[in-house]
Amino acid sequence: MSFQPNQIKQLAQRFPSDFTFGSATASWQIEGSSATRGASVWDDFAAVKGNIKDGTVADPACDSVNRYKEDIELLKYLGVDTYRFSVSWPRVYDFKNDKPNQEGLDYYSNLIDGLIEADIKPTLTMYHWDLPSELQEKGGWQWSGITDEFEKYAELLASNFADRVDTWATLNEPWVVSFLGHATKIHAPGLGDPRAGFISAYYQMVAHGKAMRVLRAHNANRAGTVLNLTEIITDFESCTDAVKHVDNLQNGIWLDMLSGRGISEFTKQATGEFTDWSFVNEEELKLASEPIDFLGINYYTPNRIEPAEDVQEFIVGQEPEVYPGTRDVRFVSREPKSLMGWEVRAESLTNTIRATAKALPGVPLMITENGGAFPDEIDGDEVHDPQRTDYYFQHLSACADAIDEGIDLQGYYCWSLMDNIEWAEGLEKRFGIFYVDHSTQKRTAKDSAKFIRELLASR
Numbered sequence: 001m002s003f004q005p006n007q008i009k010q011l012a013q014r015f016p017s018d019f020t021f022g023s024a025t026a027s028w029q030i031e032g033s034s035a036t037r038g039a040s041v042w043d044d045f046a047a048v049k050g051n052i053k054d055g056t057v058a059d060p061a062c063d064s065v066n067r068y069k070e071d072i073e074l075l076k077y078l079g080v081d082t083y084r085f086s087v088s089w090p091r092v093y094d095f096k097n098d099k100p101n102q103e104g105l106d107y108y109s110n111l112i113d114g115l116i117e118a119d120i121k122p123t124l125t126m127y128h129w130d131l132p133s134e135l136q137e138k139g140g141w142q143w144s145g146i147t148d149e150f151e152k153y154a155e156l157l158a159s160n161f162a163d164r165v166d167t168w169a170t171l172n173e174p175w176v177v178s179f180l181g182h183a184t185k186i187h188a189p190g191l192g193d194p195r196a197g198f199i200s201a202y203y204q205m206v207a208h209g210k211a212m213r214v215l216r217a218h219n220a221n222r223a224g225t226v227l228n229l230t231e232i233i234t235d236f237e238s239c240t241d242a243v244k245h246v247d248n249l250q251n252g253i254w255l256d257m258l259s260g261r262g263i264s265e266f267t268k269q270a271t272g273e274f275t276d277w278s279f280v281n282e283e284e285l286k287l288a289s290e291p292i293d294f295l296g297i298n299y300y301t302p303n304r305i306e307p308a309e310d311v312q313e314f315i316v317g318q319e320p321e322v323y324p325g326t327r328d329v330r331f332v333s334r335e336p337k338s339l340m341g342w343e344v345r346a347e348s349l350t351n352t353i354r355a356t357a358k359a360l361p362g363v364p365l366m367i368t369e370n371g372g373a374f375p376d377e378i379d380g381d382e383v384h385d386p387q388r389t390d391y392y393f394q395h396l397s398a399c400a401d402a403i404d405e406g407i408d409l410q411g412y413y414c415w416s417l418m419d420n421i422e423w424a425e426g427l428e429k430r431f432g433i434f435y436v437d438h439s440t441q442k443r444t445a446k447d448s449a450k451f452i453r454e455l456l457a458s459r
């Protein structure tokens with residue numbers, strides 16, 4: 001461990017008293033119980049052999065539909081202020097019979113009530129990638145009608161939960177949906193078509209804007225969205241153009257749409273070989289810049305670029321194809337790394353927060369996900385995860401550095417509350433601060449959970 005026990009208290013005291021600490025999960029990754037909901041693109045994707053490394057499917061995941069009360073106990077143990085969970089769209093709306101699924105709505109309603117009872121503020125993400133299969137059949141995020149469907153979905157959620165949810169996030173990481181799910185085949189729906197990547201980027205952001213209007217109409221307490229943003233770095237001058245290009249696709253296009261800058265000339269030129277953006281309707285595009293109360297940043301690792309070589313390192317989600325139009329470079333990462341191949345570099349988090357605050361002036365920021373897949377050493381009833389604990393210490397310090405600079409950073413959520421289905425990587429990559437024994441569903445606090453508990457208790 002790179003820090004001393006007395007430094008935990010010092011770290012805790014670097015955060016203002018109204019700073020919000022939480023932990024996060026997502027529906028498809030933890031819920032299980034797929035028989036009581038409709039199918040999503042992730043069920044369809046998981047059904048194809050080879051798409052998910054270890055053949056993991058939606059069931060049982062962490063069986064959280066049945067164990068949500070136990071999960072609230074984990075949050076109470078940590079002493080967090082808030083819990084960020086996502087709603088499974090096909091659990092609350094039955095597309096086969098074209099009507100809401102009351103059992104699904106009740107599940108989230110009970111979860112929300114249970115959180116409030118435990119004095120934990122609910123943070124609800126509307127869309128964390130599990131698009132209903134029926135909507136994918138209509139074209140999914142490439143279909144212009146999808147934004148109206150999302151608006152109806154927002155209406156359903158807001159009319160049921162706006163009285164009780166503290167914080168709303170419309171989308172989670174539209175970049176991943178566009179570039180891992182549409183431009184390439186790494187995630188669902190697995191299209192492998194760069195043009196589809198750009199269309200889906202646009203419709204997701206328009207859908208976000210429509211949902212924001214619905215949330216306002218329901219007087220939602222606090223509403224915004226979540227992007228995965230990061231710093232793109234290189235030591236090579238020959239890579240500066242590639243850095244600019246990757247930076248634009250990772251950060252620029254989303255922040256441009258959110259801030260009302262629309263689709264920039266730079267973007268149009270850089271993506272001209274794939275699309276002329278003729279699907280953009282200026283009126284609709286304006287919706288993407290509906291005012292937000294906060295922007296959530298999910299941060300894990302920087303992207304490091306070097307001149308191309310034959311060997312591509314193992315770094316989940318980082319390869320030239322996921323940034324269409326990237327040429328002559330490769331992605332690399334330096335030690336220390338997580339099991340995802342992701343470089344651990346906390347200063348890139350401070351730099352990302354600073355760059356985002358500059359690109360989106362006046363918008364409060366939150367770190368809505370941060371954490372890592374690291375080895376866990378099981379020792380009786382204890383689980384030692386010094387690398388993850390260290391990661392949290394360093395990255396929380398990096399957040400405090402941003403606050404010291406005067407940036408309006410209001411919250412931080414650990415990803416993830418518990419080991420879960422790490423999408424195409426399956427069950428093998430564990431991000432939890434609670435260890436989950438996938439055969440018994442037993443949850444055990446890892447040392448990192450104890451660290452978070454101590455940190456929060458030292459405030």
Ligand code: BGC
Pocket residue numbers: 026029172173176228298369415422423431
């Ligand atoms: C996602 C999570 C995911 C995590 C680690 C984020 O991209 O929002 O669902 O598990 O990163 O890969």
